[in-house]
Amino acid sequence: xxxxxxxxxxxxxxxxxxxxxxxxxxxxxxxxxxxxxxxxxxxxxxxxxxxxxxxxxxxxxxxxxxxxxxxxxxxxxxxxxxxxxxxxxxxxxxxxxxxxxxxxxxxxxxxxxxxxxxxxxxxxxxxxxxxxxxxxxxxxxxxxxxxxxxxxxxxxxxxxxxxxxxxxxxxxxxxxxxxxxxxxxxxxxxxxxxxxxxxxxxxxxxxxxxxxxxxxxxxxxxxxxxxxxxxxxxxxxxxxxxxxxxxxxxxxxxxxxxxxxxxxxxxxxxxxxxxxxxxxxxxxxxxxxxxxxxxxxxxxxxxxxxxxxxxxxxxxxxxxxxxxxxxxxxxxxxxxxxxxxxxxxxxxxxxxxxxxxxxxxxxxxxxxxxxxxxxxxxxxxxxxxxxxxxxxxxxxxxxxxxxxxxxxxxxxxxxxxxxxxxxxxxxxxxxxxxxxxxxxxxxxxxxxxxxxxxxxxxxxxxxxxxxxxxx
Numbered sequence: 001x002x003x004x005x006x007x008x009x010x011x012x013x014x015x016x017x018x019x020x021x022x023x024x025x026x027x028x029x030x031x032x033x034x035x036x037x038x039x040x041x042x043x044x045x046x047x048x049x050x051x052x053x054x055x056x057x058x059x060x061x062x063x064x065x066x067x068x069x070x071x072x073x074x075x076x077x078x079x080x081x082x083x084x085x086x087x088x089x090x091x092x093x094x095x096x097x098x099x100x101x102x103x104x105x106x107x108x109x110x111x112x113x114x115x116x117x118x119x120x121x122x123x124x125x126x127x128x129x130x131x132x133x134x135x136x137x138x139x140x141x142x143x144x145x146x147x148x149x150x151x152x153x154x155x156x157x158x159x160x161x162x163x164x165x166x167x168x169x170x171x172x173x174x175x176x177x178x179x180x181x182x183x184x185x186x187x188x189x190x191x192x193x194x195x196x197x198x199x200x201x202x203x204x205x206x207x208x209x210x211x212x213x214x215x216x217x218x219x220x221x222x223x224x225x226x227x228x229x230x231x232x233x234x235x236x237x238x239x240x241x242x243x244x245x246x247x248x249x250x251x252x253x254x255x256x257x258x259x260x261x262x263x264x265x266x267x268x269x270x271x272x273x274x275x276x277x278x279x280x281x282x283x284x285x286x287x288x289x290x291x292x293x294x295x296x297x298x299x300x301x302x303x304x305x306x307x308x309x310x311x312x313x314x315x316x317x318x319x320x321x322x323x324x325x326x327x328x329x330x331x332x333x334x335x336x337x338x339x340x341x342x343x344x345x346x347x348x349x350x351x352x353x354x355x356x357x358x359x360x361x362x363x364x365x366x367x368x369x370x371x372x373x374x375x376x377x378x379x380x381x382x383x384x385x386x387x388x389x390x391x392x393x394x395x396x397x398x399x400x401x402x403x404x405x406x407x408x409x410x411x412x413x414x415x416x417x418x419x420x421x422x423x424x425x426x427x428x429x430x431x432x433x434x435x436x437x438x439x440x441x442x443x444x445x446x447x448x449x450x451x452x453x454x455x456x457x458x459x460x461x462x463x464x465x466x467x468x469x470x471x
Contacts, residue, residue: 052104147295201232273400
């Protein structure tokens, strides 16, 4: 029972986080008109949220160890809901940006801490099933969000896109109070310098990269911010090697399974992360579909993802992590490149079929990556491993959107077309698909029996023998 209940409680937080981010994108023009500001300036509302996540995710593991996982998880949901109410009450761009920053503070703690609860309470041989339930909202939210956001904005008021978080958030707090164990430990003193270098450096680097050439800020400021951010991250690497208790333990990358799941997963998530940005734009701006029509087409991908959750554990048990991760990375990447073969004349049933299979492959890969990353991580380092993994996933998501946009602009500039011309999307999908395919190399480097206990290919009692084989 706990193997399903705990993931579903954590999924409440993941669901409101994903829904909020995706419904907002379709409502930007209406918000701009109501707040009397430029719609392009409202991209700051999206950027600020990502920056807040990047800054506070690295410290989430330490906070959970210090104050208890249950208390931190419940407080994080409360902070996110407070930010949502602030966004709904906004009467200016500054107020909306401030509300999004508060939401990011809560979001940075919700999902990493919730994942940490699972990693420390669910036996490793049950972890694949637990993570399968957890990842459902991450797959459904980005597909449901755009049509839902358009519907609410058209027939109600854009402020309701933030207020719909409240019932689900309150339910999550109540369930967490009742069922989540208050796991805590005695963490070392917080590495404040490491926090500043890692969180600040990543936030600055993401802001500089995402705004470079997009005219949100002068190019000089964007480039300077990017350089300072990269310098901060390099400084953290230097600092972590000399600090006895660094905020983020980079030695985790010495574990073959963690390295493949996080670094290889970064490449795969970059390609997949561009999809919720590129696909709706291509269907609406390139093919002339309405937001509702576009949303109904893309939603089928989430259906395939949910269906795969019923099969992921059995597939991994039958074939093992290494083979599944390698071949499925190639299959999912090929599907992503295949999106660029869609044309305005392509029958909808063909698009639906491709998206359905793509959703299955994507879901299997995410479940496998989330599990294999922690196959060799011991319990004392689970907090740091979860924080570092969450930060890298956020980095991949941001890079995916940014790279997808840059590919559209580059192809359009090279061909003398507008950036949103339908032909540019064909090449953009090819580009992000090839990036995702690069993750297969990291999966091929995995030991043959990597994650054998998690996949259920050995009994828990045989874990020590399997570990010797893995390492």
